[in-house]
Amino acid sequence: MENFELEDFQEATRVIREYIPRTQLRKSANLSNLLSAKIHLKLENQNVTGSFKIRGAIHSIKILKNIYDAFITASSGNHGSACAWALSRVNTVGKIYLPEKISEVKLEKLKKTECGLVFVDEVELAAKNAAEANKSKVKFLSPYNDLNIIRGQGSIGIEIFQQCPKVDAVFVTVGGGGLISGIAASLKLQKPSIKIYGCLPKNSPVMKESIQAGKIIEMDSKPTLSDGSAGGIEPGAITFDICKELVDEWVTVTEEEIEDAIYIAHKNDEQTIEGAAGVALASMIKKSTEIKGKFVVTVLCGGNIDEKIHSKILFDRKKVRKTKIIRSLEEPESF
Structure with a gap:
């Protein structure tokens, strides 16, 4: 992490605090009970302009x-x-x-x-x-x-550690990699043992595929609810090497799993989240076996979702397509 010192992120946090308050880290009681872990949600969907x-x-x-x-x-x-x-x-x-x-x-x-x-x-x-x-x-x-952008996003890591020093694992959605680069660097400078999960939609897993290929690659993305994280990575992006060094595991999720997560956030924690935030929540649920008994934070990176799309997802999940994870939340013994 030659580009970063803990003081960089601490100073960025001080600069940002002049304009916006610290976002809430909320424990999700239902998800904690269902997954037998201490699940916390970092509510960036409630930040100014609706995102991190x-x-x-x-x-x-x-x-x-x-x-x-x-x-x-x-x-x-x-x-x-x-x-x-x-x-x-x-x-x-x-x-x-x-x-x-x-x-x-x-x-x-x-x-x-x-x-x-x-x-x-x-x-x-x-x-x-x-x-x-x-x-x-x-x-x-x-x-x-951009390093200054990454340091600003890393203020989330400073806040997470202040709010939950026992944190064991963090789930973060990845597009170009600015968010996860900042969070991973700031957290690992405070607690190197923290496990960082990089979360992507299966329809646009560009950073994951690039890391596995050993270089930034061009690939076509399919349509995804996670439009905020979809698309390519520009050649020479500094986030590539940061992600390669600091992301411990990659998780991809389907569009159906993203929809489930959007419904779950609304039903269980009264949170309106966009597709990109749903990717991180769906990834955390997907890794339920690995996180049992641990302190886990999922970053809900944004809440800017079209009202019609959001309403349709809620209606479908409530009335039509109840997937296994939805049924398990309503009937915990079935999980």
Whole structure:
């Protein structure tokens, strides 16, 4: 972990705390009883803008504000919303490059900010080119391939250890790897024995497949409810080596298992979570045999899910398709 010191994450936490409070770590009584473990949920779905992304955005923009005149990013989802919120609170300016096709819900949220919105086809390429053209004054904010972003996300690890020093294992969803890189590094600097599970949808397991191949690979992703973690990893991403070193085990889950997890979070813990958060919860349930008797934390990374999709999942699971894990929660003796 040559790129990180514990003090980096502690300082990032202090910077972030000026703007947002510590998120709750809640024990899930039902899941703890069912799985015979001490299950805790880190509620990043209740964070500002509805996801963990606000941490990296606030940290990066705050510490770089006096170096750059403006910031640029490319995102149609949680990272864009987080950057927009952070830019307004830190009182600086920026632009968000968006695809021409974007959901109305996300677009309306972004329109309420003071950020400039630029609609293009190749959003990330256009954003990078715009920043490069004036690189002495403009900073491109990557969603994951940036040490300051990773250190900001690592504040979650600082909080988890403060809230549950006995933690044995943590389940984290993986896309580009910024979230798990920060959490794994900050936790292992505090407690090296902690086991880190990297969780991915079977329809888009790019980081897992890349680690197994020994290099970042290109692969097609199938549609997934975990749209926040889907897609490729840019060449040379620093998260690849961090994940290779610090992630202890990889878990993949099906779309059905993700839907189960979304239903379980709502029914048992009254939490609305998006598909990416469902991936981590489903992975934890899948590893129930391994975690018996242990203190376990699952990071619910976000709660931004379309209301129609969420309602359909709840209806299907309640009325139509009761899977084994759903039945076991309603009839524990059947598990």
